[in-house]
Amino acid sequence: MTKTGTLYLVGAGPGDPDLLTLRAARLVSRADVLVHDGLVSQEILDLAPPSARLVSVAKSRARHTLPQDQINALLVREALAGRDVVRLKGGDPFVFGRGGEEAEDARAAGLRVEVVPGISAANGAAAAAQIALTHRDAASIVSFVAGQCKGLSDQDWSGLAGVGRTLVIYMGVKTSAKIAEKLMADGLAPDMPIAVIENATRPEMRVLRGPLAALEDIVTRQNVKSPALIVIGEVTAREDLVLARTALEAAA
Ligand code: SAH
Numbered sequence: 741m742t743k744t745g746t747l748y749l750v751g752a753g754p755g756d757p758d759l760l761t762l763r764a765a766r767l768v769s770r771a772d773v774l775v776h777d778g779l780v781s782q783e784i785l786d787l788a789p790p791s792a793r794l795v796s797v798a799k800s801r802a803r804h805t806l807p808q809d810q811i812n813a814l815l816v817r818e819a820l821a822g823r824d825v826v827r828l829k830g831g832d833p834f835v836f837g838r839g840g841e842e843a844e845d846a847r848a849a850g851l852r853v854e855v856v857p858g859i860s861a862a863n864g865a866a867a868a869a870q871i872a873l874t875h876r877d878a879a880s881i882v883s884f885v886a887g888q889c890k891g892l893s894d895q896d897w898s899g900l901a902g903v904g905r906t907l908v909i910y911m912g913v914k915t916s917a918k919i920a921e922k923l924m925a926d927g928l929a930p931d932m933p934i935a936v937i938e939n940a941t942r943p944e945m946r947v948l949r950g951p952l953a954a955l956e957d958i959v960t961r962q963n964v965k966s967p968a969l970i971v972i973g974e975v976t977a978r979e980d981l982v983l984a985r986t987a988l989e990a991a992a
Pocket of ligand 1: 832942
């Protein structure tokens with residue numbers, strides 16, 4: 741009887757290869773098959789051995805190279821054939837990565853599944869931009885939501901953003917106008933500070949700040965592209981507050 745392979749669902753972190761876990765790096769370096777998203781950086785893929793078969797299942801909002809059920813089927817087929825399959829996903833596999841579905845299908849096929857956490861974009865971006873997602877003086881709640889078009893207006897975000905709260909929006913660049921509208925309709929002040937963090941932890945990272953009312957303007961004028969996160973809350977302006985206070989103190 742042939743041995744059955746294992747499916748490793750591995751988080752690749754937000755981009756900087758140094759943010760890979762040791763477990764992830766080890767698994768990539770001995771993978772038989774490596775199935776990866778578009779978000780996984782080349783430096784990380786370069787850790788795979790020359791013998792590994794690399795399969796890209798890159799997706800974009802407009803273009804789905806491989807539908808999710810076919811990705812699941814590919815993972816199951818390869819692992820059932822006895823190969824150790826590393827499914828490398830941007831950030832953490834269980835945060836907006838459809839890792840849950842891949843794990844379910846693999847378990848249903850009788851495969852062994854191991855999940856390796858990764859640094860999610862919210863954590864990577866917050867660290868790189870020095871925005872504390874929680875702060876004793878500014879926020880004691882943090883929420884992660886998905887901002888893509890589908891079902892956006894049906895999602896109930898009430899209470900997730902506001903004073904004392906931080907809201908991190910994944911996949912919200914294209915819908916930024918609707919997002920700002922939705923949050924203000926829920927009662928959020930137009931001058932609530934926000935930050936847009938594009939390409940977090942990568943050399944080309946940009947951090948753009950402003951009030952909620954200017955969100956769409958910032959995204960359009962600065963031509964913000966995916967991958968980017970939108971962070972809503974007072975924590976995004978802490979740095980400004982500290983600088984303003986220091987300037988006031990210096991002037992006094
Ligand atoms: N599983 C991933 C999220 C996948 S959804 C994670 O845990 O991070 C894809 C979305 O993640 C992108 O649209 C973007 O909003 C966000 N994202 C991923 N990498 C990012 C990066 N380096 N900088 C900013 N946002 C990023």
